[in-house]
Amino acid sequence: MLVPWLVGTIVACWLYFGRSILIPIILAILLSFLLAPVVAIIRRSGLPRTPSVIFAVLIALCGIGVTGAVIVSQASTLSQDAPAYAERIAEKAARVRADVQGKFGFLTRETPSGGSGHRAAERARQQGERDLSARTDAEVIPVEVRDPPLTAFQEIQTIVVPALAPLETVLIVVIVTIFVLFQKDDLRDRLIRLMGSSDLHRSTIALDDGATRLSRYFLSQFFVNCGFGIIIWCGLFVLGIPSPGLWGILAALLRFVPYVGSIVAAAGPIAIAAAVDPGWSLATYVALLFLIVEPIIGYALEPMIYGRSTGLSPVSVVVAALFWTWIWGPIGLVLSMPLTLMLVVLGRHVPAFAFFDIMLGDRPALSPAETFYQRALGGHAEEAVEQAEVLLETRSLATYYEEVVLPGLRLAAADVDRGAVERSAMRAICDAAKETLVMLADHIDIDAHVAAPDVATGPGKLEQGEVICFPGAGPLDAAIAMMGAQLLRREGYTVREQSRDRLRGEGGEILDLGDAEIICILGLFDPRAASRMKRVAAALENRFASSRVIIGVARNVEPAIGIEDIDTALPRTFSDVTHAIQLARLELASGAGTCDS
Structure with a gap:
C-alpha cells in the first residue's frame, strides 16, 4: 500500500522542483499540438516539412508577441490609475457597509449602554497619542540612509536580468516545439516501442487517434477562447472600461480553466467598473456581459464544435x-x-x-451490468431504479432487462461460484432485484406511444395466449421468473406466476393448467440444474400431454461443457425464451410431437 503513495510523492516533488524545466517542455508540447494541424494545412499547399514548420512557428511567435505587447501596454496604463481605483473601491465598500449597518445593525461593535462615554474616552486617548507623537518628532533628528548610485553596469544588469527569465523560457519553448514538429514521426515510433512493439497495429491506431483528438480539441478550444476574449474585449471597450484589451486577453487565458475560469476573469472588470462609475450600473452591465456570453459559448457553440x-x-x-x-x-x-x-x-x-x-x-468506471450488481449487492434498490431511469431514456425495458439486469445477476452467480460472495448474500441480491422489477413494472417505453389506439393487451402487442411461469430452485431464480413474466406480458401473453412449491407438488396443491398450453421454468441454470429441470419438464409433459415446457435461461453466455452440453440447449436470453414459446405454440397448433426445449 505504501508503494503508490511513495511513487505519487516522488512525482509531485519532481513536478514541483523541476517546474523551471518542465513548464517550458509542457508548453512546447501543447504548442506543438496546436501547430500540428497548421503545419499539415501548409504542407497540403506543396511546401516541404521544414519551411512549413518554420512558417507555423513564426505565426505563433507573432501572435505571442502581439499579445505580450498589448498586455504590457494595457497593464502600464492601468497601473498609473490603480491607487485611485483602489481608493474609490474602498470608499464604495465603506458606504455599502454603512448602509448595511443602518438597515440591519448587526455589524456595529458599539454597545447600547455607555456608548457616548466610550467614544469620548477613545477620542481623548487618540488626542493624547497625537500630542506625544508631535513632541517626540520635534526632539528626534531625522536620519536618512541612501545607497550609493548605481554604476552603468549595475543599471544594465537591473534591466536585463529580469527580462532574461521570460526570454529564456520563450527560447526553450520555441526550440522544443520546432524539434517536436520536425521529429513527430520519430517520436511516435519511439512511443510505440515503449508501449510494446508486439501489437503495432493497435499501438499505431491508439497514438494516431490520441494525437489527432488532442490536436483538434486544443485547436478548437484555442479559437473558441480567443473568440470569447475578443467579444469581452469589444464589450468592455463599448462600456468604457479602462484597459479592455488586458481583461479580454485574461478572459481568453482563464477560460482554459473550466467552470471557474470565466468567474475569475469577470472579477477584475467588475471591480474596475465599480471604481470608475459612481453608481453600480456599469458593474451590473459588465456582469451581464459575462453572464450572457459565457452560456452562449459554453452551451451552444462549444457542443457544435467539439462535442458536449x-x-x-x-x-x-x-x-x-x-x-x-x-x-x-x-x-x-x-x-x-x-x-x-x-x-x-x-x-x-x-x-x-x-x-x-x-x-x-x-x-463510467463500471459497466451498467456491474453497476446494477453493485446496487443489488448493497440492497440499494432505489439507486438501481435511478440508474434504470437514465438508461431507459435511450432503450426499451426489454433491452434493459436483457443487457443490464440479467448480466448483473449472472455476475452475482459467478461471484458465488468462485467464493467471492457468500451464498447467504444471494437472497438479499434477489430481494433487491425483485424490488427494482416491481418499481419498473409499469414503465412505458418511449416508442410505445406510437402503438395503435385499439390495442389494449400490451404496448403494441396482440393477445398471444396463456403461459404459466415457475421459478427454478436457485436463489436468484425468483427474480429471473418475475423478469420473464413481465416481458411475456409486454409481448401480449397472459401470464400466471406460480410458486416453486407447486412445481414440486408440495403442500397438497394440485397444479391446474387451465387454458395454458405453455409452462415456463425460469432461472439461472448451470448444466447440473438444467439436467434436473429436464427431468421435471419430462414429468410435466407426460402428465399434461397437451402442454409444452420451456426451460431458461442459461447461466453462462458462452457454450458450456459438461453433462452432455445441456446448458448449450437452453435459451440464453428472454428473447430466446419468447422464440421458443412461439415455436412450441406452432407445434401444438400443427399437432406435432413433443417439443425439445
Whole structure:
C-alpha cells in the first residue's frame, strides 16, 4: 500500500522542483499540438516539412508577441490609475457597509449602554497619542540612509536580468516545439516501442487517434477562447472600461480553466467598473456581459464544435486545477485542463496509464451490468431504479432487462461460484432485484406511444395466449421468473406466476393448467440444474400431454461443457425464451410431437 503513495510523492516533488524545466517542455508540447494541424494545412499547399514548420512557428511567435505587447501596454496604463481605483473601491465598500449597518445593525461593535462615554474616552486617548507623537518628532533628528548610485553596469544588469527569465523560457519553448514538429514521426515510433512493439497495429491506431483528438480539441478550444476574449474585449471597450484589451486577453487565458475560469476573469472588470462609475450600473452591465456570453459559448457553440463532453469528470477538473496551481502557480491553473486531458487520453490507449482514465475521465468506471450488481449487492434498490431511469431514456425495458439486469445477476452467480460472495448474500441480491422489477413494472417505453389506439393487451402487442411461469430452485431464480413474466406480458401473453412449491407438488396443491398450453421454468441454470429441470419438464409433459415446457435461461453466455452440453440447449436470453414459446405454440397448433426445449 505504501508503494503508490511513495511513487505519487516522488512525482509531485519532481513536478514541483523541476517546474523551471518542465513548464517550458509542457508548453512546447501543447504548442506543438496546436501547430500540428497548421503545419499539415501548409504542407497540403506543396511546401516541404521544414519551411512549413518554420512558417507555423513564426505565426505563433507573432501572435505571442502581439499579445505580450498589448498586455504590457494595457497593464502600464492601468497601473498609473490603480491607487485611485483602489481608493474609490474602498470608499464604495465603506458606504455599502454603512448602509448595511443602518438597515440591519448587526455589524456595529458599539454597545447600547455607555456608548457616548466610550467614544469620548477613545477620542481623548487618540488626542493624547497625537500630542506625544508631535513632541517626540520635534526632539528626534531625522536620519536618512541612501545607497550609493548605481554604476552603468549595475543599471544594465537591473534591466536585463529580469527580462532574461521570460526570454529564456520563450527560447526553450520555441526550440522544443520546432524539434517536436520536425521529429513527430520519430517520436511516435519511439512511443510505440515503449508501449510494446508486439501489437503495432493497435499501438499505431491508439497514438494516431490520441494525437489527432488532442490536436483538434486544443485547436478548437484555442479559437473558441480567443473568440470569447475578443467579444469581452469589444464589450468592455463599448462600456468604457479602462484597459479592455488586458481583461479580454485574461478572459481568453482563464477560460482554459473550466467552470471557474470565466468567474475569475469577470472579477477584475467588475471591480474596475465599480471604481470608475459612481453608481453600480456599469458593474451590473459588465456582469451581464459575462453572464450572457459565457452560456452562449459554453452551451451552444462549444457542443457544435467539439462535442458536449471534454472527456473529464467535473470533480477531476476542479481537483486538477487545485493540484496544478499548487505545483506550478498561475501557469499551472491555465495548463490544468490541457494537462489533465492529455493524461486521460493517454490512459485510454496505454494500459500502464489506465489509472488516469479511471480516476479523471468521464466514462463510467463500471459497466451498467456491474453497476446494477453493485446496487443489488448493497440492497440499494432505489439507486438501481435511478440508474434504470437514465438508461431507459435511450432503450426499451426489454433491452434493459436483457443487457443490464440479467448480466448483473449472472455476475452475482459467478461471484458465488468462485467464493467471492457468500451464498447467504444471494437472497438479499434477489430481494433487491425483485424490488427494482416491481418499481419498473409499469414503465412505458418511449416508442410505445406510437402503438395503435385499439390495442389494449400490451404496448403494441396482440393477445398471444396463456403461459404459466415457475421459478427454478436457485436463489436468484425468483427474480429471473418475475423478469420473464413481465416481458411475456409486454409481448401480449397472459401470464400466471406460480410458486416453486407447486412445481414440486408440495403442500397438497394440485397444479391446474387451465387454458395454458405453455409452462415456463425460469432461472439461472448451470448444466447440473438444467439436467434436473429436464427431468421435471419430462414429468410435466407426460402428465399434461397437451402442454409444452420451456426451460431458461442459461447461466453462462458462452457454450458450456459438461453433462452432455445441456446448458448449450437452453435459451440464453428472454428473447430466446419468447422464440421458443412461439415455436412450441406452432407445434401444438400443427399437432406435432413433443417439443425439445
